[in-house]
Amino acid sequence: MYDFGEVIDRRGSDSTKWDYRATPNGPQRWDAANPEHGEDQVLAMWVADMDFRCAPGIIDAIKKRADHGIFGYSAASESFDKAVTQWFAKRHDWQIDREHIVRTAGVVPALHFAVRAFCQAGDKVLVQRPVYYPFFRAIKNGGCEIVSNDLIYVDGHYAMDFDDLERKCADPAVTLAILCSPHNPVGRIWTAAELTRFGEICSKHGVRVIADEIHGDLILPGQSFCPYGTLAPALSEAAIICTAATKTFNLAGLHLSNIVIANAADRALYKQTMVEVGMSPGLDPLALAGIEAAYRQGDDWLDAMLVYLDDNRRLFEDFCLTHLPGTVVSPLQGTYLIWVDFRSWQLTHEDLDALMLEEAKLYLDTGTLFGDLGSGFQRFNIACPRSILQKALDRLRQVAVARKIVPA
Numbered sequence: 001m002y003d004f005g006e007v008i009d010r011r012g013s014d015s016t017k018w019d020y021r022a023t024p025n026g027p028q029r030w031d032a033a034n035p036e037h038g039e040d041q042v043l044a045m046w047v048a049d050m051d052f053r054c055a056p057g058i059i060d061a062i063k064k065r066a067d068h069g070i071f072g073y074s075a076a077s078e079s080f081d082k083a084v085t086q087w088f089a090k091r092h093d094w095q096i097d098r099e100h101i102v103r104t105a106g107v108v109p110a111l112h113f114a115v116r117a118f119c120q121a122g123d124k125v126l127v128q129r130p131v132y133y134p135f136f137r138a139i140k141n142g143g144c145e146i147v148s149n150d151l152i153y154v155d156g157h158y159a160m161d162f163d164d165l166e167r168k169c170a171d172p173a174v175t176l177a178i179l180c181s182p183h184n185p186v187g188r189i190w191t192a193a194e195l196t197r198f199g200e201i202c203s204k205h206g207v208r209v210i211a212d213e214i215h216g217d218l219i220l221p222g223q224s225f226c227p228y229g230t231l232a233p234a235l236s237e238a239a240i241i242c243t244a245a246t247k248t249f250n251l252a253g254l255h256l257s258n259i260v261i262a263n264a265a266d267r268a269l270y271k272q273t274m275v276e277v278g279m280s281p282g283l284d285p286l287a288l289a290g291i292e293a294a295y296r297q298g299d300d301w302l303d304a305m306l307v308y309l310d311d312n313r314r315l316f317e318d319f320c321l322t323h324l325p326g327t328v329v330s331p332l333q334g335t336y337l338i339w340v341d342f343r344s345w346q347l348t349h350e351d352l353d354a355l356m357l358e359e360a361k362l363y364l365d366t367g368t369l370f371g372d373l374g375s376g377f378q379r380f381n382i383a384c385p386r387s388i389l390q391k392a393l394d395r396l397r398q399v400a401v402a403r404k405i406v407p408a
């Protein structure tokens with residue numbers, strides 16, 4: 001019914017992933033004259049969007065809204081909110097009160113607002129590295145300091161370090177914790193027990209929790225996700241929970257997310273901060289149309305996409321096991337971002353990056369973006385047609401053989 005194997009050329013569509021590369025000053029277009037940019041050359045497996053066409057119902061809804069011809073300031077209707085709340089009730093057994101939703105133009109801006117709303121300059125904000133790197137900027141922009149409760153890593157498996165969490169949260173300067181759930185880049189889905197323990201330690205020390213659940217619908221078959229909002233009320237009602245349809249349905253450019261803040265005083269402070277930093281109260285009408293359609297009609301597409309993605313995961317893991325000895329792939333439970341440990345290849349991190357881009361012609365997210373613990377690691381985005389994934393893996397093997405890192 002949906003052809004996830006179709007290769008859609010995204011080059012020339014102003015795609016950050018395919019037309020640009022990252023620089024310290026933001027994305028910069030690949031030089032069109034640069035031979036690296038040509039057909040069949042650099043394969044983009046970095047930034048987190050998918051190379052799949054989105055569900056037909058979403059495209060139709062956006063076209064219908066576009067046909068109206070006027071794109072004025074817009075707000076979320078009751079029908080939009082109902083689509084959102086029904087989705088979370090149906091998919092995650094999480095009952096959200098419409099009044100608790102605050103809309104922002106993305107989850108990253110939502111994190112910036114939260115740091116500004118709930119921290120004083122000089123406070124410390126806890127994260128669990130290696131972790132999605134824009135968390136660091138949100139903390140620093142709010143004049144705060146990053147404290148990491150580093151994840152424990154054993155043979156590819158990641159776990160939370162609760163003893164360290166307890167110690168870090170005991171510091172009165174730590175006032176906020178940003179939880180990544182499911183976790184980007186390590187691919188873990190935290191269990192209800194882990195989340196409860198995390199939440200209880202934070203709560204005991206008066207540390208407010210922001211749960212970034214943007215990947216919460218990207219749960220591979222056989223896995224289950226526990227939204228923070230379904231934990232005991234003492235935890236869930238004190239948290240700021242970031243949700244979005246943008247990762248789920250490949251709508252990242254539509255920039256609209258739903259932030260759930262149950263506590264009325266926190267919500268008021270958060271909204272006031274948004275106004276103070278200049279966030280426009282108007283929403284994007286095309287985003288409203290597309291996201292409402294996604295939440296109303298997107299189940300089948302999402303379920304089919306997750307099955308396809310799981311086959312990509314299997315291909316990736318099997319290939320590494322068989323053809324790239326020494327690599328350690330963290331088991332992917334959720335997200336489409338797969339985290340690979342290349343340390344046994346005994347390259348410097350710079351040489352590993354060069355091998356990926358200049359020799360294998362793969363553009364990835366380099367591990368050190370996520371913190372020093374990512375040295376020797378790379379993050380692959382596997383939400384692409386299988387033929388592209390296979391091509392990427394074959395290239396990597398060819399280079400590793402040529403370099404005599406793995407046997408021919």
Ligand SMILES: Cc1ncc(COP(=O)(O)O)c(C=O)c1O
Pocket residue numbers: 048105106107108109132180184212214215244246252255257
């Ligand atoms: C954990 C996490 N949070 C937020 C985002 C981006 O959110 P947005 O595009 O809504 O700002 C991403 C994108 O990769 C992500 O992985």
